[in-house]
Amino acid sequence: MVRTGLIFQVRIPSKTDKPGGSPVKQVAKENLLPAPTLLPTIHELDLFKCFQSVLIHLQMLWELVLLGEPVVVMAPSPTISSETVLALVSSINPLKFCCDFRPYFTIHDSEFREYTTRTQAPPNVVLGVTNPFFIKTFQSWPHIIRMGEIRMAGDLPKQVKVKKLSKLKTLDTKPGIYTAYKTFLHKDKILIKRLLKGIQRKRPSEVQSAILRRHLLELTQSFIIPLERYMASLMPLQRSVTPWKTPPQIRPFSQDEFMSTLDHTGPQLTSVLKGDWMGLYRKFFRSPNFDGWYRQRHKEMTQKLESLHLEVICDADLLSWTKDKSEVEIVDLILKLREKLVTRRQQLQVKDGVLDKLDTFINSIIRSLPEDLQTVLNTH
Template structure:
């Protein structure tokens, strides 16, 4: 609408030192992220105030990446609710698609409204009553009313079957056949409802709810992180003269075997079918996205360890009795690893890449003219 805003979101790879310009960019980005986080925390309670007794169900639907339609009275309510749902599983990244405000003019309208195939893993926020009939084949529909500020005790909606969704019915409700794997946290619900009665500030209510969802997600993801860490090769197995060892493949059954002694029960009081929840999670795009990201990070960690081991090795002693062809092969491989580290921006320790570049320069003259040509070609 005529205004361009340029912002920078802080990265975990940022270093504390840097140029004044970059430092200023970081400070602005951090300020903006704090503002966005505050707005998100403020709206999450308002979006869920009619669904507090079903907050466990909504969290599970997001965790499993289920297809959900949010029917709202306005684009504002639609957008805020969809974004609140997506953020409910933080810090786990929501890896499915989501449309805070979806209309009949969107390119995917025909794809999403067809009944010839299963609904995709996406959350749609809509306002047009036409969608009530169109999306009746979707497994989960959340119908909203106008958001109310805290103070008035909102009537908690009921879970109904999809067949009972009517076009002219404007009452809020959840239409789904989903059976929750975990039991409700009654103490949390009681605390939030009492907070509404006592006119507790919305920011405080949202902070309570956000903390609960954060701890719930962490309890779910910590056993996965712990098991994933066990798949990493031992650091002593990384040697300078061999390619880095492989990460062991993820075994769902092996992971399930760890839950008895190192499962979510160590950090969460919620009872229920945690194993069933994990099995469904393994079939979701959220697991695939999480695993791909963590596998990439672990692979990069191995690459960094290999570079550090190479730089600490006695390469000069190694090449003393080696032929010129073997030396050239070493330099070529060092150069390839250096280029890969720079290209992928690997988080290596300070000085490692400079030392590696020094090795390449030092060993370069040891080759004959013909072999140097090979080096330059690489």
């Protein structure tokens, strides 16, 4: 039976969205009757429901995701499988998870043979599965999370234990985290006590999730802020950007130089967690998540340099510069400026009017050239 008269309000995520961005909000000005049903995005998961049986291992799970380790989530249903995988991936917001993840992976997926082979190391992917067949197939994987049924009762959920991979043998294996991984950082016992006490006091799951999400956000920010600060120091000084030269290069990222900054500007400034932060950074440098973060930040900084270069060019007296230059040099300048306009108009964020001003400059220079050159340049 199909029901009519229902209004759904959704927001399709776009490429420009930041991880963990604000959820869809109902528009107050529209008096829609009946009131629209809001469909949540994957960023609005009930984190507490997903993690309630592994609260004491949150630090381990966060590190595994941060480092892009191969993880298999074995769950009793596709819903639990999908929600757990998405919760894991979102646990490192606002850092983008740059590895592959499959909320519900089956034997019919095209990568099944590749992911289950024992002749090579497992790929950097988080898989969610339900088929008991996978217990035997994925025994060579380093980290396996076996989930039980999710119960949101008022009593304390039973916390799963960390077990050796060798014990993952039978089809009736009990819930647990099967891994030999040792965390770099210590557990946040205060957070765990707070969440467990919240269960006893029947604190709403939404509130528990908000506490959990904030903790994970602050933890990730404490880790990423030193990297952001160091990356910013690699940017050339603005005064080194001149109109007649190509923009200066961004200094290369030096892991050793970055590590030397941690004593004074490290995560200990914003996080109370103790442990081997340096060891965690060293392993992070070898992960796809670092590679993805670095490439994105380098791209943004390069575009910023290009924007500054365009603005400096527009502030320069281009017509005066061309007076003692040969026609070849002037044509070369015009072609380069045009290339910047064409390739950068959609990519760069520059001050209002800069691109239009540059376009005017180009036309002025062209008009100062002989008519035959003007004709050639105006037809290209």
